[in-house]
Amino acid sequence: MVDISDIRAAAERLAPVVRRTPLLESPFLNDLAGRRVLVKAECLQHTGSFKFRGAWSAISALDPETRARGVFAFSSGNHAQGVAYAAKLHGIPATILMPADAPKLKLANTAAYGAEVITYDRYSESREEIGARLAAERGLTLVRPYDEPMVIAGQGTVGLELAEQAAEAGVSAADVLVCTGGGGLASGVALALAAEAPGLRVRPAEPEGWNDWQVSLASGERTPAAGGRATLCDAIVTPAPGEITWPILSKLAGPGLAVSDDECLGAMAQAFERLKIVVEPGGAAALAAALHRGAEIEGDAVLVLATGGNVDRDVFLRALQTAAG
Amino acid sequence: MVDISDIRAAAERLAPVVRRTPLLESPFLNDLAGRRVLVKAECLQHTGSFKFRGAWSAISALDPETRARGVFAFSSGNHAQGVAYAAKLHGIPATILMPADAPKLKLANTAAYGAEVITYDRYSESREEIGARLAAERGLTLVRPYDEPMVIAGQGTVGLELAEQAAEAGVSAADVLVCTGGGGLASGVALALAAEAPGLRVRPAEPEGWNDWQVSLASGERTPAAGGRATLCDAIVTPAPGEITWPILSKLAGPGLAVSDDECLGAMAQAFERLKIVVEPGGAAALAAALHRGAEIEGDAVLVLATGGNVDRDVFLRALQTAAG
Structure with missing residues (x-):
């Protein structure tokens, strides 16, 4: 694979x-x-x-039309920042789902890279479910943190x-x-x-x-x-x-x-x-x-x-x- | 020059x-x-x-016989470490004159790189005078920190x-x-x-x-x-x-x-x-x-x-x- x-x-x-x-x-x-x-x-x-490497690799591998619609990711923080910055450098929108208790610096940086940040409770909610639903609703491509x-x-x-x-x-x-x-x-x-x-x-x-x-x-x-x-x-x-x-x-x-x-x-x-x-x-x-x-x-x-x-x-x-x- | x-x-x-x-x-x-x-x-x-660059440059430029007798330096710390480590890698002795109030880490590291460390009071003593005297007495080559x-x-x-x-x-x-x-x-x-x-x-x-x-x-x-x-x-x-x-x-x-x-x-x-x-x-x-x-x-x-x-x-x-x- x-x-x-x-x-x-x-x-x-x-x-x-x-x-x-x-x-x-x-x-x-x-x-x-x-x-x-x-x-x-x-x-x-x-x-x-x-994480910037994997994010850039995934985003740069998308066909241009799909890429232009934007990407979506869920992450405890480093993948989020990697995807947000790689998206920014590509000039495309990024939405990131992050645990509410992620380090403040990671939350702040992800937003500062221009991504829309949505937080969730990592101990009670399934990030995979929320992620899949948001990706489907918004037509964004999900960039998984590792199984990708x-x-x-x-x-x-x-x-x-x-x-x-x-x-x-x-x-x-x-x-x-x-x-x-x-x-x-x-x-x-x-x-x-x-x-x-x-x-x-x-x-x-x-x-x-x-x-x-x-x-x-x-x-x-x-x-x-x-x-x-x-x-x-x-x-x-x-x-x-x-x-x-x-x-x-x-x-x-x-x-x-x-x-x-x-x-x-x-x-x-x-x-x-x-x-x-x-x-x-x-x-x-x-x-x-x-x-x-x-x-x-x-x-x-x-x-x-x-x-x-x-x-x-x-x-x-x-x-x-x-x-x- | x-x-x-x-x-x-x-x-x-x-x-x-x-x-x-x-x-x-x-x-x-x-x-x-x-x-x-x-x-x-x-x-x-x-x-x-x-500082490692200048120290290596100076030591590696010495003729082998002079180099083998060893080197001497005075420094608030970074030049000291650079000379000590460059001397160690060359397999030659180094003596370093350092201010007694230099950061503890710099004093400790210089000694740990194998140099003999001698301390002085930077507000009352002239490091140049002490340095020249020690270099002459021991036959070591002085590696100046910048005017070299x-x-x-x-x-x-x-x-x-x-x-x-x-x-x-x-x-x-x-x-x-x-x-x-x-x-x-x-x-x-x-x-x-x-x-x-x-x-x-x-x-x-x-x-x-x-x-x-x-x-x-x-x-x-x-x-x-x-x-x-x-x-x-x-x-x-x-x-x-x-x-x-x-x-x-x-x-x-x-x-x-x-x-x-x-x-x-x-x-x-x-x-x-x-x-x-x-x-x-x-x-x-x-x-x-x-x-x-x-x-x-x-x-x-x-x-x-x-x-x-x-x-x-x-x-x-x-x-x-x-x-x-």
């Missing part, structure tokens, strides 16, 4: 606008982790997360860049830790790496309690997370692996890793101090796993995706104030 | 190790400034500042990258705001741009009270700053323009710009929120000028160097807590 040719085509459509994000390394983090830690700073992407081939293809362009950057850094065999919600980024990157750098293996990183990928990959069955508990990692809270992403990752991914909110806050503080980048809790899960789950990782290097940086100031303050790191 | 061929030679020596830092842009900052604001994130360079041709050549590689990146962004004529202490970076960048992108003009950005470049460029005479007052911009506090850098910038630079500590703190908060990068107060002076001195800037785009990100947590917390931005 998605293959490497889709990812290469997405890379061509993205080329004029996408930011090639740097692969960063700090001797201090290497010492802390006991191996080289190479961090791709996708928080520096347009709109502060990798053109979105997966766009996220896969991270993998094309990573394959080149890892080779430049002298790394040909390593685990690639990816902050994972629905699995759009992880599956796109896994497909790209299978074609371009087969020694690199994707491993999902998730919040404890929302570790549906870890559980599913361990059992071999698509399994919901226990869920129920609150987490700061709003960007990667999903109830279960995606329908399209699961078959890809069940074949290509290594075992999942789960980390606590405190470990994510500590990783944010390390990224601040050692890499000079701003990472949100959900975007720091992979770095947290590199720093705190070293015993579950093999090899003398590990690759990490820092996937987003859209964090409210109070949460960032908490990371700097409370983290021992 | 330094020319474009020195900068190109430095770029070749730096190529295997230097990080090509990204040029970032946010529609939110553009709205705030009333023009495009393109920020080169040199805080993402090795050791968290552009090979250091200026290394910093000038920022200008080579910027010329390319500005062209890619469609900007051929604009002011380039550079956080400036002794003028090593500003003069290197000015030389590179004069050769590669003559429509781009360097303008020093400084802390109020320590605006020796602004005063000197206005009067045409190398003039000391009023000084005396404390500033958070420790990285760019210097008493007067350098001896080598002054003739370069008096010919090539546009008028200087001076900003307050509060404006730098606000710019740090904007860089956090909109660009997802960590910038220290002195490294935010140019962005502060872009945001708060718009009336003194011409054109529909401005280029900004975010020169360093080595900031203690308490200062960063203050930026996020107190800035209106």
Whole structure:
């Protein structure tokens, strides 16, 4: 349903606008982790997360007539901003359905990118139902956050860049830790790496309690997370692996890793101090796993995706104030 | 004394190790400034500042025998870290003389890079005298922070990258705001741009009270700053323009710009929120000028160097807590 040719085509459509994000390394983090830690700073992407890639890929792949009618998305925030900004750059309308408790910065930014924002209660309402109804009523095209081939293809362009950057850094065999919600980024990157750098293996990183990928990959069955508990990692809270992403990752991914909110806050503080980048809790899960789950990782290097940086100031303050790191 | 061929030679020596830092842009900052604001994130360079470039350039240019005896530097911190790390990568000893009141992070990092750190009182002692004596006694080569041709050549590689990146962004004529202490970076960048992108003009950005470049460029005479007052911009506090850098910038630079500590703190908060990068107060002076001195800037785009990100947590917390931005 998605293959490497889709990812290469997405890379061509993205080329004029996408930011090639740097692969960063700090001797201090290497010492802390006991191996080289190479961090791709996708928080520096347009709109502060990798989501811009998938949004641009999906919107640019629509036929012009369909695209002109506008797009619709539902998202905890980063996908919303990616779709809103990609739509704005295409000069088309966007409507975004967001949880009412999404970080204030994400709500404000999505509106500031020119999208119409509609909020809902994420614990009592089904965003899929509301989304489908609104899309049908308004004639907009729904851009799904992960179970959407053109979105997966766009996220896969991270993998094309990573394959080149890892080779430049002298790394040909390593685990690639990816902050994972629905699995759009992880599956796109896994497909790209299978074609371009087969020694690199994707491993999902998730919040404890929302570790549906870890559980599913361990059992071999698509399994919901226990869920129920609150987490700061709003960007990667999903109830279960995606329908399209699961078959890809069940074949290509290594075992999942789960980390606590405190470990994510500590990783944010390390990224601040050692890499000079701003990472949100959900975007720091992979770095947290590199720093705190070293015993579950093999090899003398590990690759990490820092996937987003859209964090409210109070949460960032908490990371700097409370983290021992 | 330094020319474009020195900068190109430095770029070749730096190529295997230097990080090509990204040029970032946010529609939110553009709205705030009333023009495009393109920020080169040199805080993402090795050791968290552009200083690594000059240090590597100077050390790599030494003859092997001299280099093997080791190097010596004095610095408020970023040059220290750059020299310490460049020396470590070359496998040679480094001794660093630092002010006792330098940010704790800079002192700790310099030592952690393997250098021997010696502290002094910056308000009562002459670092130049102590430095010259120590260098002579130990037979080490002094790497000056800015009045050193090979250091200026290394910093000038920022200008080579910027010329390319500005062209890619469609900007051929604009002011380039550079956080400036002794003028090593500003003069290197000015030389590179004069050769590669003559429509781009360097303008020093400084802390109020320590605006020796602004005063000197206005009067045409190398003039000391009023000084005396404390500033958070420790990285760019210097008493007067350098001896080598002054003739370069008096010919090539546009008028200087001076900003307050509060404006730098606000710019740090904007860089956090909109660009997802960590910038220290002195490294935010140019962005502060872009945001708060718009009336003194011409054109529909401005280029900004975010020169360093080595900031203690308490200062960063203050930026996020107190800035209106």
